[in-house]
Amino acid sequence: MTRELKALSVHLFTATGIVFAMLAMLAAANEQWGMMFVWLVVAFAVDGADGPLARKYEVDTYAPRFDGNLLDMIIDFITYAFIPAFALFQSGLLPGWTGWAAIIVITFASAMYFCDRSMKTEDKSFRGFPGCWNMLVLVLFATEPPFWITLGIVSILAVAMFLPLKFVHPVRTKRWRAVSLPMIFIWTFFAGWAAWVDFHPENWAYWGLVLSSLYLLSAGIVQQIVPERKAG
Template sequence: MFDPEKTGRRKALAVHFLTASGAVFAMLALLAAVERHWDEMFLWLVVAFVVDGIDGPLARRYDVKHKAARFDGVLLDLIIDYLTYVFIPAYALYGSGLMDGWSGWLAIILITFASALYFADTRMKTRDNSFHGFPGCWNMAVLVLFAVAPPWWVCLGVVTVLAVAMFLPVKFVHPVRTKRWKGLTLPVAVLWTALAGWAAWHGFEVSGLAVSLLVLASLYLVSAGAVQQVLDRREGVLRRAG
């Protein structure tokens, strides 16, 4: 006999299993990184990124917080995100030679230390479900650096700015949960994911157009929240003046 309650619990538990699969993809990415197969590593990270993008909406839809309360979905997500968003990309930045020597050491220290603090920050989310500060998406930043392959000092500058931005009162949009401009942000995030997968699949030997689109999509995702803040402040000033 069909039992809606049991079915609901099974669906909620399946969402936890989906989230946990990110740990498997993280291990596969790490194994590829150890062998210096950077394109394969990023392909697994892109797969993990896709899983991370869909498990949240599914968790809310199937109410995993109450129907599968044995497992803490938020904690599970943070553990996997630290591996796939922070730890493995930081290793790739150093191990690939894109940043080595003292600059590479400094970069991996900045990334791992700042991200550990950020992931434990109770003020990580804003009222509109955006992020308070750069959300530690080093997988995205490092992938773009691989695609562009700039000089080491440019890489160091990007890493330093983003590490500092994690603790600044600057908003960064969540492509799924931030409602404002979602009609644009979500397609841009999907485009970024497709371009990232394409670049990794081809060993980062892609056309200048693909790289340019990847950079432009990244710049939008990084700056959209700050632009919204500026517009909000401007609207507030106008309301007070009126």
């Protein structure tokens, strides 16, 4: 297989994410929340794998016709923000005006964030909450907190998208990557499990999902508070 064909294959692999997004949206339209999140988790796994593949096979050099970053952003907005916002609204986790407020805030803030040219820091972390509403909403489905807690979390994270707070990229942020990378695999496993059993996971899976989410949400902020030790 030529280098050009390998690079093109990475773009095609990335594009499968939009197919999984459509399957998730169809499930959401029928209020099949478990299957919706199964497809979103699959799309999340594709999104996690395509970046390293794109760098390995040098897609910008050998398949420059297609903009992999733009393709990735289009799919991410739909799978990370648009569909989760719809699910939060349609499911009734936020009743009445709170659902309307959440769906407007999530989609509007995410549209602005996903075109923010300063969203990445020098160490490849995210500047501001990276709009991972798919991860948040899945945890909310699994835990079902009172609506006012859900509304508070959504409001705080929407503001945090534009604050100078750091959130780790589990693959690209080098600091603590030995912990962050396994943690994202752990989260993906527990998330897939919770969705597969229609959000009735065993206690160990429930806490595994919660604890891995708390790490991924807080690790970058802790890194800002605790300076990195310089070698030598």
